[in-house]
Every structure is written in C-alpha cells, then in structure tokens.
Amino acid sequence: MNQALTHVTHADLGGQTGFGPIVNEPEDERFHADWEPRVLAMTLAMGATGLWNIDMSRAARESLPAYAHLTYYEIWFEGLLKLMAAHALVADDELKAGHSLHASRPLPPRTLPLRSCCPVPRHRCRAGRRSSS
Amino acid sequence: MHGHDHHHEHDDHSELSPMELRVRALETVLGEKGYIEPAALDALIDTYQTRVGPRNGARVVARAWADPAFKAWLLRDASAAIASLGYQGRQGEHMVALENTQQQHHMVVCTLCSCYPWPVLGLPPTWYKSAPYRSRAVRDPRGVLAEFGVALPDGTAIRVWDSTAEVRYLVLPMRPDGAESLNEEQLADLVTRDSMIGTGLPLTPPARAR
Numbered sequence: 001m002n003q004a005l006t007h008v009t010h011a012d013l014g015g016q017t018g019f020g021p022i023v024n025e026p027e028d029e030r031f032h033a034d035w036e037p038r039v040l041a042m043t044l045a046m047g048a049t050g051l052w053n054i055d056m057s058r059a060a061r062e063s064l065p066a067y068a069h070l071t072y073y074e075i076w077f078e079g080l081l082k083l084m085a086a087h088a089l090v091a092d093d094e095l096k097a098g099h100s101l102h103a104s105r106p107l108p109p110r111t112l113p114l115r116s117c118c119p120v121p122r123h124r125c126r127a128g129r130r131s132s133s
Numbered sequence: 134m135h136g137h138d139h140h141h142e143h144d145d146h147s148e149l150s151p152m153e154l155r156v157r158a159l160e161t162v163l164g165e166k167g168y169i170e171p172a173a174l175d176a177l178i179d180t181y182q183t184r185v186g187p188r189n190g191a192r193v194v195a196r197a198w199a200d201p202a203f204k205a206w207l208l209r210d211a212s213a214a215i216a217s218l219g220y221q222g223r224q225g226e227h228m229v230a231l232e233n234t235q236q237q238h239h240m241v242v243c244t245l246c247s248c249y250p251w252p253v254l255g256l257p258p259t260w261y262k263s264a265p266y267r268s269r270a271v272r273d274p275r276g277v278l279a280e281f282g283v284a285l286p287d288g289t290a291i292r293v294w295d296s297t298a299e300v301r302y303l304v305l306p307m308r309p310d311g312a313e314s315l316n317e318e319q320l321a322d323l324v325t326r327d328s329m330i331g332t333g334l335p336l337t338p339p340a341r342a343r
Contacts, residue, residue, distance in 0.1 A: 014244030014271045019264040022280050027187055027326045035156040041174035054298050072262045098158035100165035
C-alpha cells in the first residue's frame with residue numbers, strides 16, 4: 001500500500017528530548033475547558049457508527065501537520081473533522097454556518113450505540129471492521 | 134483581554150473561545166443531521182466524569198492484595214479477572230496486569246498517543262498524554278520517577294511498557310507494610326492512580342490501623 005508507506009506521523013515521541021518537565025495533576029481532574037468533554041463524546045458517538053476504527057482515528061490525528069502545536073482535545077477535534085470530511089458526513093460550509101445545509105448521509109445501523117471499539121473478542125472485532133471498511 | 138487592542142469582529146458569542154464556537158457548531162450540525170443525540174453525548178460524558186475512574190482500579194488492586202487466588206487470576210488473565218468485578222468495555226478489552234516486586238518495578242506509557250486502560254483508570258491524566266512524559270518515560274524512567282517524587286532502590290530494575298491501541302496495562306503495586314489487618318475498602322484507599330501507572334507508590338497505612 002503506497003498510502004501506508006507515505007504515512008507521516010507526528011506522534012512518535014518516544015526517546016525524544018526537549019519537551020520540559022512533567023506537570024502532575026489531581027486524580028479527579030478530567031477536562032480543562034467546557035468544550036473538551038463534548039469533543040470526547042462526539043468522537044465516541046461518531047466512532048460508534050463503525051464507519052472508521054480506532055486505528056483510522058489515530059492515523060487521522062497523528063498525521064495532522066499542526067499536531068505538535070495542538071492540545072490533546074484539539075487533536076481529537078481536528079481528527080474527527082478529518083474523518084467526517086473523508087466520509088462526506090459534514091461539509092465545510094455547514095461548519096461555518098453552524099447548521100446543516102445539505103442532506104444527511106444515511107449511517108449504518110447501530111447495533112452497539114455506546115461502544116466505539118471492540119466490545120467483542122479481538123478476532124471477531126477485526127473481521128467485522130475489515131468487512132465494514 | 135485588557136491591555137490588548139483587538140480589531141477583529143465580535144459576534145453574539147464573543148465571550149466564547151474560537152474552539153468553543155467551532156465545537157458548538159459541529160455539535161449542532163451533527164444533531165441536525167441526526168448523526169448524534171445530545172442526550173447520548175450527555176450520558177457518555179457523565180460516564181467518564183462520574184462513574185469510570187481510578188477508584189475502579191483501586192478496588193481491583195485491593196482485591197488482589199487481599200485474595201491470593203484473585204491475584205493469581207489477575208496476573209494470568211487480567212481481562213477476565215477485572216471483568217469479574219464489573220469493569221470492562223471500551224479501551225480496556227485486552228488487559229495485562231504487571232506485578233511490582235522489590236526486584237522489578239513496572240511503569241506504563243503510550244509514546245504514540247494516550248492508550249490507557251479506561252475501565253479501571255478512567256480517562257488518562259493530562260501529563261500521561263503530554264510530550265514530556267511520552268518522550269522521556271522510555272529514555273530516562275528513573276529521572277521521570279524522581280519528578281513524581283519516587284526514588285526506588287538501586288537494586289530495583291525498572292521496566293517500561295509502551296501501550297498499544299489493543300493492549301492496556303494495569304500495574305499491581307506492592308502492598309505497603311503494615312496493611313495486613315486492613316479490609317479491602319481500607320486497602321483500596323491506599324491505592325493511588327499513579328501507583329497503578331507505575332509513576333507513584335501506594336500510600337502507607339495510617340498509624341492507628343496497624
């Protein structure tokens with residue numbers, strides 16, 4: 001696959017230097033802005049459509065050119081936009097307008113509405129994903 | 134904003150950040166298109182804000198400390214042993230438990246992103262997802278531990294595990310001395326989130342419990 005060979009990731013940080021100190025935080029701290037949990041939930045909910053799998057989600061995020069300059073949930077948001085654009089689910093003018101302007105694309109039936117990933121043993125899950133992608 | 138001279142246009146939501154506006158726009162579009170239900174999003178958020186977190190993992194560790202048979206099961210088949218306590222699902226389907234000993238300390242990272250055992254530890258903390266930890270954990274684990282205030286004996290080897298999208302790790306810390314008489318609930322109170330990632334140690338029991 002040429003695509004696999006040309007894939008550029010900005011996420012391979014293991015062993016690099018120069019990122020500064022680690023900043024710990026309390027156990028009950030989850031989010032740092034009101035929009036962050038919405039991005040988490042939209043990502044999980046759209047992932048549950050089965051249109052893409054966890055590896056495709058990661059590839060969408062880790063290949064973002066601005067990866068190093070974005071916060072964690074900004075990366076999730078941009079990755080989600082990328083996946084939805086690739087599947088023609090949302091158009092740019094709709095994001096700009098903040099409203100749906102075009103017909104919706106029918107989604108595959110959701111058998112597991114609240115699961116984004118492997119609720120079944122891995123081998124079955126993989127088979128299911130391959131056939132759906 | 135004071136002290137700056139802003140010339141850009143302000144709309145009705147000028148008090149909201151650009152990200153807030155973009156996220157709201159997307160959520161509105163997805164809702165109008167019928168791709169998502171706002172109530173489903175609220176339920177998901179509630180799950181990870183209030184129901185799934187490191188107290189789950191603390192109960193797993195406490196059971197392992199209290200019950201040798203459970204500990205053996207946890208080390209043999211972590212996914213099944215953890216599921217028996219009711220913790221399973223997304224981002225934790227394939228669990229591996231790593232037992233810390235005097236000779237061997239385990240520490241978990243995800244150098245590529247933020248893979249983390251959600252059902253037992255909840256959402257990963259910011260530092261776990263951040264470049265400083267991801268880059269340095271595999272290069273200088275002892276230095277990283279020092280930053281967390283952990284100094285292990287020189288004779289203790291450190292093994293770093295790099296998580297994948299499939300396999301997620303739970304560190305089983307050593308039971309602190311003086312915890313022999315505690316019940317499971319009291320034991321769970323000693324288990325910190327960081328002790329289950331390997332960047333911390335469990336708390337020591339309060340003196341009067343000894």
